[in-house]
Amino acid sequence: MTTPPAPPAHVTDDRFAALPCRPGKIVAVHLSYASRAEQRGRRPAHPSYFLKPSSSVAASGGTVERPAGTELLAFEGEIALVIGTEARRVPLADAWRHVGWVTAANDLGVYDLRANDKGSNVRSKGGDGFTPIGPSLLDAAALDPAALRVRTWVNGRLVQDDTTAGLLFPLAQVVADLSQHMTLEVGDVVLTGTPAGSSVVGPGDVVEVEVDSPAAGVATGRLVTTVTAGSTPFDPALGSTPAVDDRQREEAWGSREAAGLPAPGLDPALRAKLEAAPTAGLSAQLRKRGLDNVVLDGVAPLRPGARLVGTARTLRFVPNREDLFASHGGGYNAQKRCFDAVGEGEVIVIEARGETGSGTLGDVLALRARARGAAGVVTDGGVRDSEAVAGILPVFAAGRHPAVLGRRHVPWDTDVTISCGGATVQPGDILVGDDDGVVVVPPSLAEEVADAALAQEEEDAWIAEQVAAGAPVDGLFPMNAQWRARFEQQRGRP
Numbered sequence: 001m002t003t004p005p006a007p008p009a010h011v012t013d014d015r016f017a018a019l020p021c022r023p024g025k026i027v028a029v030h031l032s033y034a035s036r037a038e039q040r041g042r043r044p045a046h047p048s049y050f051l052k053p054s055s056s057v058a059a060s061g062g063t064v065e066r067p068a069g070t071e072l073l074a075f076e077g078e079i080a081l082v083i084g085t086e087a088r089r090v091p092l093a094d095a096w097r098h099v100g101w102v103t104a105a106n107d108l109g110v111y112d113l114r115a116n117d118k119g120s121n122v123r124s125k126g127g128d129g130f131t132p133i134g135p136s137l138l139d140a141a142a143l144d145p146a147a148l149r150v151r152t153w154v155n156g157r158l159v160q161d162d163t164t165a166g167l168l169f170p171l172a173q174v175v176a177d178l179s180q181h182m183t184l185e186v187g188d189v190v191l192t193g194t195p196a197g198s199s200v201v202g203p204g205d206v207v208e209v210e211v212d213s214p215a216a217g218v219a220t221g222r223l224v225t226t227v228t229a230g231s232t233p234f235d236p237a238l239g240s241t242p243a244v245d246d247r248q249r250e251e252a253w254g255s256r257e258a259a260g261l262p263a264p265g266l267d268p269a270l271r272a273k274l275e276a277a278p279t280a281g282l283s284a285q286l287r288k289r290g291l292d293n294v295v296l297d298g299v300a301p302l303r304p305g306a307r308l309v310g311t312a313r314t315l316r317f318v319p320n321r322e323d324l325f326a327s328h329g330g331g332y333n334a335q336k337r338c339f340d341a342v343g344e345g346e347v348i349v350i351e352a353r354g355e356t357g358s359g360t361l362g363d364v365l366a367l368r369a370r371a372r373g374a375a376g377v378v379t380d381g382g383v384r385d386s387e388a389v390a391g392i393l394p395v396f397a398a399g400r401h402p403a404v405l406g407r408r409h410v411p412w413d414t415d416v417t418i419s420c421g422g423a424t425v426q427p428g429d430i431l432v433g434d435d436d437g438v439v440v441v442p443p444s445l446a447e448e449v450a451d452a453a454l455a456q457e458e459e460d461a462w463i464a465e466q467v468a469a470g471a472p473v474d475g476l477f478p479m480n481a482q483w484r485a486r487f488e489q490q491r492g493r494p
Helices: 034-040 092-098 171-181 246-253 268-276 279-288 322-328 334-341 363-371 386-390 443-468 481-490
Strands: 026-029 049-052 062-066 077-083 099-106 131-139 149-154 157-163 189-191 206-213 223-229 308-319 346-351 376-379 395-397 409-414 418-420 423-425 430-434 437-441
Touching (some): 077 206, 099 206, 268 308, 268 443, 308 376, 334 363, 334 409, 363 376, 363 386, 443 481
Parallel strands (some): 062 223, 346 376, 376 395
Antiparallel strands (some): 026 049, 077 099, 077 189, 206 223, 308 430
């Protein structure tokens, strides 16, 4: 353990006692641990960042205020890097030498304030006391950056425990990448992300974070922060006020279960109705409500008789262009990230522009979707390994083709509004498929149109019985008042 140099004479603020000086900037990584990415259901291809003000720094042993009117103050135990030598456009091999010290940090944030930040985290993570750092520094030169550990305790219970072996992006890569975009100055702090286990704390809770090197036998000691309740409300006349929804609660607590929310996906009763309702009936009922453009043209099940019900997880392909495929088609691209992140009961819906001249998935990705609990896949493109894919999970496609993705497509984006089979599909829309094709159902209408489609199916079945018995269709299909009275009477209705 090293003792930081004395702060400059003009820096007397105790908040920065664990640091060599007041940091000029604090840069934080969004998602960086595989365990956290798995928990969030998304895995970034590259690191991304946000800034925190130095006024948010606090010393060990202090308090942090949960602002009045908020409920979702979350802790994030992290490894903090303190820059020891100025870094500008440094290569990866030299990046770690620019790190002077390693210490512990708690990247606190209020999820109630995230909505209008749009990823900047200015309000949600910039509050006073939202970046406790310390209590002591470790000499980076004596440490293996691939063998550091971060642990967090809440009220004495261990809740986070991970090592830098679980990072998606090595610490040196983060430093080198940042130095491409800005000069990292002496005393700047880089917060390197949090592993799984981050959750919500409230007034009276005590959070402790420690970073150590088990191999070197050194540790920062525990960074201690106590949560208090704020009493000064936000003024709505000045700006937006706290707001939460179930998505924010799920992300803040770490899971729907921890947040006390119902299981993800469709309500089981609604799912049962949609599984029983034919797509023809659903399409008809949606048309009665003014929605004509809800059928995905040209897609059919790879295996006749397949049935599909689930919520949409979208994936967008753009036409192949060699330079764009070189930058977006290889490695952990959008296609692979989508199949790795699909949730239970979700349907991966692929925009392929009706281009069937190459596959948009094959057996390996189909197996990954099944392992994740996906309800199926819908694509208006082609499918490779189609016979194998058909036996793995329900897949509705516009064609079959042996060629690989890059012949026609570049995987571009996920979880955005797309076009598939000429219909618009948004993340969270409900997809229902059978031998007639696939229909997209807006969630707000799902219960209503399912009930109406099932009622119509009952009527149509009765009409079919009458026609099979020799009745003419005139006045029966659709039913006039006389036939309807007979129908209601036979069904035991008044």
